[in-house]
Amino acid sequence: MAARVRSGGPRGRCRRPTGRVHYSRCARDNRVVATPTSTADTLNDALLREIAGKGGIKRYPAQAILINEGDSSDSIYILLSGRVKVYSTNPEGKEVVITTHGAGEYIGELSLDGGVRSASVMTLEPTTCSVVSGSSLREFIAAHPDFASHLIRKLIRSVRQATESVKSLALEDVYARVVRLLTDLSDPMPDGQRRVRERLTQQGIADRIGASREMVSRIFKDLSAGGYIGQDNGHIVVVKKLPTAW
Numbered sequence: 001m002a003a004r005v006r007s008g009g010p011r012g013r014c015r016r017p018t019g020r021v022h023y024s025r026c027a028r029d030n031r032v033v034a035t036p037t038s039t040a041d042t043l044n045d046a047l048l049r050e051i052a053g054k055g056g057i058k059r060y061p062a063q064a065i066l067i068n069e070g071d072s073s074d075s076i077y078i079l080l081s082g083r084v085k086v087y088s089t090n091p092e093g094k095e096v097v098i099t100t101h102g103a104g105e106y107i108g109e110l111s112l113d114g115g116v117r118s119a120s121v122m123t124l125e126p127t128t129c130s131v132v133s134g135s136s137l138r139e140f141i142a143a144h145p146d147f148a149s150h151l152i153r154k155l156i157r158s159v160r161q162a163t164e165s166v167k168s169l170a171l172e173d174v175y176a177r178v179v180r181l182l183t184d185l186s187d188p189m190p191d192g193q194r195r196v197r198e199r200l201t202q203q204g205i206a207d208r209i210g211a212s213r214e215m216v217s218r219i220f221k222d223l224s225a226g227g228y229i230g231q232d233n234g235h236i237v238v239v240k241k242l243p244t245a246w
Contacts, residue, residue: 041154042104043078047147051106051140052078055132060123067108067121074134076108082127083198087207088119097207099161100124100198109151112137169210175246177209178219182229182238194238219246 043051055078060066066077069088077084079101086098086107098119101107107121111134132140141148168177186194202220206213223229223242230237 040157041101043106043147043150047144047150048078048080048104050144051132051147052080052130054136054140055130058129058131060127060129062123062125062127064123064127065120066123066129067117067119069117069120071117073117074108074111074114074137075131076106076111076134076137077121078106078130078132079103080128080130082129083124084121084127085124086119086121095207096210097204098165109137109154173246174209174211174215175219177211178205178216179242181205181209182236182242186236186238193240195232196236196238199234200236222246 055075057080060082066084067073081103083100083102084107085100087095088098089095108117110118141151168180172180182196183194185198185200186196188194202216203213205211206216209216220229226243228238228240228242230239
């Protein structure tokens with residue numbers, strides 16, 4: 001049955017996405033884990049099983065730190081279940097979220113150059129990983145050109161995203177950055193609405209776009225009052241095309 005979207009404008013209907021979920025069996029502990037339908041950063045099932053078998057399985061609760069910015073470790077983390085955020089903080093405690101990753105993806109590959117960790121990583125929910133050492137990763141890359149190709153494409157996407165982020169911070173106002181984030185993180189639905197894949201709080205949005213929660217709250221209050229956005233089971237839904245300016 002369709003879920004009803006709550007918004008400040010006319011009430012509409014929002015159907016849940018029907019994306020398929022694939023299941024794979026972890027090579028180390030014979031445990032079945034769910035991985036989402038393949039995306040640009042998601043490993044296919046065969047590669048996921050093979051590289052996961054090169055590491056040790058570790059389980060983490062929500063809010064656990066996997067990587068600290070400035071550390072010199074070189075392991076990568078293959079996400080078998082759960083979700084993590086990649087972020088950076090300053091001495092005053094201000095935080096910016098760089099990106100998030102989910103099951104079937106991997107984090108920590110920038111340590112391949114021998115440098116220190118460029119950002120921190122924290123679990124957003126209970127998460128299971130296969131932790132692969134740097135030496136095992138290098139051997140795997142040499143023996144698996146398909147993984148090497150995937151890694152190169154992922155690094156290229158990261159550079160593109162970093163470039164877009166710098167441009168956005170320098171050239172766009174907060175409202176434009178909110179619109180960009182909602183567009184990037186949402187999927188179109190048959191009824192023309194868009195549903196954000198993650199459950200985002202206003203503070204979480206502020207952390208991602210380099211703005212204050214108060215400013216984001218003001219923008220969302222106006223968008224909700226105008227019937228532009230709503231909520232569906234904790235997910236933001238863009239009910240209709242957002243205004244070009246605020």
